[in-house]
Amino acid sequence: MATASTKPVIGVTLDAEPAGGYAGSPWYALRQNYISSVNACGGVAIALPHHPELVPELIALCDALVITGGAFDIDPALFGERITTPTIRLKPERTRFERSLLEAAMAHDLPILGICGGQQLIAAVTGGSLIQHIPDEIGHQLVHNRKAAGELIHHPVTIAPGSLLHAVAGVSELSVNTSHHQAVRSVGPGCLITARAPDGVIEGIECPGLTFCLGVQWHPEYLETAADRGIFLALVEAARRYGERRRQSSVS
Template sequence: MAVIGITSGQQKNGTECRIPKTYVKAIVRAGGVPLVLPVLTNKDILKKYIELIDGLLLTGGGDPDPRYFYEEPRPGLGEVDPQRDEFEILITGLALNTGLPLLGICRGCQLINIVEGGTLYQDLEKEYPNPLKHNQSSPGKYPFHTVHVKKESWLYSISKMTNFRVNSVHHQAIKEVAPGYKATALAEDGVIEAIEKSGDGFVFGVQWHPEQMVNDSVSLKIFTEFVNRVD
């Protein structure tokens, strides 16, 4: 069974590492073994993390520091956790360098894009023209808006659908896609909802939260195909 490392976030001024259990349950349901990775920045420990896991899941959370994509903070930027940023930037780089399969969700999708040289909108309402509401005011597992999927994509290959509805709990999004990547799903307003890396490896990110929607066939397939890829 594939061991999937799951990045954690921090609470209470960094004294607690936490993630929603929905990520753990999604990996288990997909047939993998979840291993939650505490926020640490010691490079030797991070290398050991990489040795222990077969794939890496980057979870959702707060806003990445815009210095990582060479911008100053702007109005609308949310809470930043410098230690978590450093942790996830470092471990994402290690995973990419070693060819580990990598799945990014919401913030995790954005982190992949940043590490590979892309940029973000720091706040859609302030920086994007006529955006949809991307931070839903309904239960997290409720499909909230439509995404349109490009046929030449991994996401279409597993879903066989050119559009479906997803949940949406974010205020940032990818602006410039990193070199070597392509946007494979868009919302009605053009906001990028999924990216994937070109080539034979598995590096994929979605802006929504499929771990909260695993009863939906497409959401579950994202996890099962990820786990099967590394098994």
């Protein structure tokens, strides 16, 4: 937890891979820009390992969370469906940990930013559902998933006026990068849809009952635009305020 003289601490979740390739035992993975974007915007990023039993201790360390994307999919069982496409790739240990972490963070009103799979997890945990494979439901109106590692493709999104996302991004329309084959289909009663692509795919959600709980389908950690930077600056500021409230409550 941040102190009065330090920057706020932002917990960042990790992806994981089985043994093989890089190492002979299972290993964690994360693009560096998840970390560097937090640090560049005034926070101190720490990586969070997949240990559900340590969630209370990890929450106590953090002033905010970033739930990242990665090479995996949310289990359809979380929103009451069976797998309907061979494109699904599950990572049960990661999802079990992130679900526990997210639920604890919401219970503490910890500021939360969900990116790509992180947005999808927010939707599923709060009573929404996901499109398991975009081409199966939406078709090929718009390309959402890159074909090669390192490739960045883009499409426009429209952001709802009056939303938290609109306030922190500072724009109503934005060109965003895209790399996903799943998407949010619907949100639960505690969430709002705040951004869409031209083909209707949901690109932003938020939970207005919480101080700061924002999901985006694209990857603002690349800091390609002023809006991307605004998202991280707002998260860090919300973390700073959260840390201040927590310190005040601990001495009162």
